[in-house]
Amino acid sequence: MNTMTDTAALAAALPDTAAAPSFRDELLAAGLLIDTGENGLYGRSQVFEDVVDRLNVAITHLGADQQPEVLRFPPAMRRTDFEDSEYLKSFPNLAGTIHSFCGNxxxxxxxxxxxDDAMAERGDERGEAWMAQQKPTRVVLTPAACYPVYPVIARRGPLPADGRTIDVLSYCFRHEPSLDPGRMQMFRQREYVRLGSAEQVTAFRQMWVERGSLLVTLLQLPVEVDLANDPFFGRGGKIIxxxxRALAxxxxxxxxxxxxDSKTACLSFNYHMDHFGAIWKIECADGALAHTGCVGFGMERITLALFRHHGLDVNAWxxxxxxxxxxxxxxxxxxGMQAAQAATRAQLAGDGA
Known part of the structure; x- marks a missing residue:
């Protein structure tokens, strides 16, 4: 049996006096997000989508000089590639599989x-016995936009001498239902993915820490970049x-x-070392195992941050x-990029004086 949603549980626990509306309440009341009845699963309004589209344009210009190859994948990937990725070793609680009826x-x-038995029951209290007739398909929901990239690039053979940079955008799924609008189950990630030598990838990541910070500054949002770690599952997860964190x-x-009082990760800057290179046997031009890294833009989270800090009326931003x-x-x-580069040069000149 399903338990009641967090929304219903919260409503049942509230006193008779109305609590101050949360940011989520305000977004729903303004029609920017549309409640589907499932925590972390929202519709988006035209205004919300317009902001996402405008952000995507800005991100495209921010990375245009890298001359990335643009790839777009559906929000599902081949199950065998997902298994090879080792995602289940670290995040089994977040993964989403796709099942379908395959019987007679x-x-x-x-x-x-x-x-029929399930539909005779109330709402979220319905039984799940009908799902016993469902079987796993050959595809799973994409957990991160970059995951379909690595097997595709691996099938092309060795990388060119200067490596490869890929621009990818996808809806992603993570099973973590929440009332926090910044923690959606279905959301979009825009990523630039770098494949090459360790030196190429680490330089790429440092460049994107600076460019990502620049974008957020231009959007007049607060900027704080911090060392982080992924939410690895289980007791061994803390060791990982x-x-x-130790390897930064x-x-x-x-x-x-x-x-x-709390801060949400809206961009992430990741260096995978040779993890994905080893899994899919991606080689550099000289035969060495390729290293990979990526910068990920949480499109919904950045959009929500704009509404949070500048108000729900885009005309008043x-x-x-x-x-x-x-x-x-x-x-x-x-x-903005020219000004940032000039400031960096001036700082280096001052340090060298």
Missing amino acids: EMGHRRLLSAL ADSQ LKFELLIPLANA PDEVRALLWGDTQARVAH
Whole structure:
């Protein structure tokens, strides 16, 4: 039997006096997000999607000089590639598989009988017996936008001498239902993925820490980049997380989102070392095992941060932010990058004096 949703449980626990509306309540009341009745699963309004689209344009201009290969995948990937990725070793609780009915007429009758029984029950209290007639398919839900990239690149053979940079965007799934609007079950990741030598990948990551911070600064949002680790599963997960932090493999750009007291990772900067290179036998031009890294933009999270810090009416956002998103985005991004490079050169000159 399913338990009641977090929303229903929260409502049952509230006193008679109305509590102050949460950020989620405000987003739903404004129609920016649409409640589906399932925690972490939302519809998006035209206004919300327009902001996401404008952000994507800015991110494209931010990485245009890298001349990335643009790849777009559906929000599902081949199950064997998912198994090879070792995602289940670290995040079994977040994975989402896809099942379908694969039986005969007798099985169909059993499914319909169990479905009738379920539909006779109340809402979220319905039984799940009909799902016994479902079988795993050959595809699973994509957990991160970069995951389909590695097997595709591996099948092409050795990398060119300067490696490869891939621009990828996908809806992703993670099973962590929550009332926090920044923790959705289905969300979009825009990523730039780098494959090459260790030196190429680490330089790429440092560049994107700077460029990601620049974008957030241009959006007039607070910037805080911090060493981080992934939420590895189980008792052994702490050991892995400690190792990840010790090797400084992951940084996150944090922005207060649901409330002022907590910060949410809206961008992540990751160095995988040769983990994916070894799994899929991706080689550099010289035959060495390829290293990989990526910068990930949480599209919904950045959009939510804009509504959180600038208000729910996009027409009242700061002029500079509106000009960046709805004006000459390319010119403003280019000007921001030039100013940042000039500041870096001046700092280096000052340090060398």
